[in-house]
Amino acid sequence: MSLPPTATDASPDPLALTSAEFVAAARTHGRSRDDALNAYRAVHRRGIWQPWMAPPPPPPARTHTDDRTAKFLIQLHDQLETESVIIPMPHRGGRFSRTLCVSSQVGCAMGCQFCETAQMGLLRSLTVREIVQQLHVARFLVTNPFTDETPPEHGHFDIANIVFMGMGEPMDNLDAVLQSIRILCDMNGPAIGCSRVTISTVGRTDGIRRLGDFIQQPGFRRVGLAISLNAPNDEIRSAIMPINRAxxxxQLRAAMTAFPKRPTSALCAEYVLIPGVNDLPEHADAVCTFLRGIRCSLNVIPYNPRRNSPWPAPDEATIDAFVARAIANGQFTKRRRTKGRSAMAACGQLGNEHIRGRKIVQVGIDR
Ligand code: SF4
Known part of the structure; x- marks a missing residue:
């Protein structure tokens, strides 16, 4: 049987297929099982590609670094771009691991008032390949974003955690997100531990239920779920997050309560603290009341002002008081340290001003 000398659209794509799917696809192209599996491992572990596969992703279009956070953009076939952020997470003894924040869409339809990405609207959802290639580019193609580090062989930056907290609402592109998790956690592929993958959602309850079904499958039990809560009551939440009107x-609490319990990990409720909106002590009390009975940590995130923001960043005293009040309520609470503010790489700040104004896909959230 003659083999195609170069990749075609139908060539097996290691960024869109699990190892089992890839082996099956490669066998229809005349590759042996062992050859295909070794080739799949070589792509994900060493960044080495074969000519009979789908082509490798392009190098990042642009990279911005800021206080050790690196944001990089990958240009897509239709000239849109994905945005991803590599964030160092400090550990004891001066060591650190890296978390990669990936996008699931270009732009977002959810319209959260505090979010830079919302200003773009939704341009389109990403394919599985476009999601997974963000890890591949971070590992093998982003060259030395941190000034005091030398990339190891093949430019490999080790990524320990993946969070779906970049551009887009993952639950609006859940088929592609779940397939990308199957690939990211594939032991013959990137082999990211499932407990190190977290999906962050605006609170779409259909998606929370589907994710709950997904994690009951063997091997995916510890995939994490973070809910963007951000408000103590419906009035405030509807004002800053249009999803709350639908x-x-x-309804959100019922979905969180029904989410399968895990022995060692819990849900996370994210709370972007916005001055004059949701930062009062009684707001902390109401949030804790909402979360009572749900095994859940509360993650307080100081607001990062987006471009043309109507709100400033909160001051330290207000942040400390809010966190202390939540802890006094008996709620397990953490404060997220802000990284990447000046590179517009911090939470809620992804969104490319150059591609705004393009055709927006209208997706309503009323159902
Ligand atoms: S916060 Fe998340 S869900 Fe809301 S608009 Fe931004 S990207 Fe979309």
Missing amino acids: EPLA
Whole structure:
């Protein structure tokens, strides 16, 4: 049987297929099982590609670094771009691991008032390949974004954690997100531990239920779920997050309560603290009341002002008081340290001003 000398659209794509799917696809192209599996491992572990596969992703279009956070952009076939952020997470003894924040869409339809990405609207959802290639580019093609580090062989930056907290609402592109998780966690592929993958959602309850079904499958039990809560009551949440008008807090709470419990990990409720909006002590009390009975940590994130923001960043005293009040309520609470503010790489700040104004895909959130 003659083999195609170069990749075609139908060539097996290691960024879109699990190892089992890739081997099956490669066998239809005349490759042996062992050859195909070794080639799949070589792509994900060493960044080495074969000519009979789908082509490798392009190098990042642009990279911005800021206080050790690196944001990089990958140009897509239709001239849109994905944005991803590599964030160092410090550990004891001066060591650190790296978290990669990936996008699931270009732009977002959810319209959260505090979010830079929302200013773009939704341009389109990403394919599985376009999601997974963000890890591949971070590992093998981003060259030395941190000034005091030398990339190891093949330019490999080790990524320990993946969070779906970049551009887009993962639950609006859930088929592609779940397939990308199967690949990211594939032991013959990137082999990211499932407990090190977290999906962050605006609170779409249909997606929370589907993710709950997904994690009951063997091997995916410890995939994490973070809910963007951001408000103590429906009035405030509806004002800053349009999703709440379609799916109010009672509905969200029911979905969180029904989410399968895990022995060692819990849900995370994210709370972007915005001055004059949701930062009062009684707001902390109400949030803790909402979370009572749900095994859940509260992650307080000081607001990062987006471009043309109507709100400033909160001051330290307000942040400390809010966190202390939540802890006094008996709620396990953490404060997220802000990284990457000046590179517009911090939470809620992804979104490319150059591609705004392009055709927006209209996706309503009323159902
Ligand atoms: S916060 Fe998340 S869900 Fe809301 S608009 Fe931004 S990217 Fe979309």
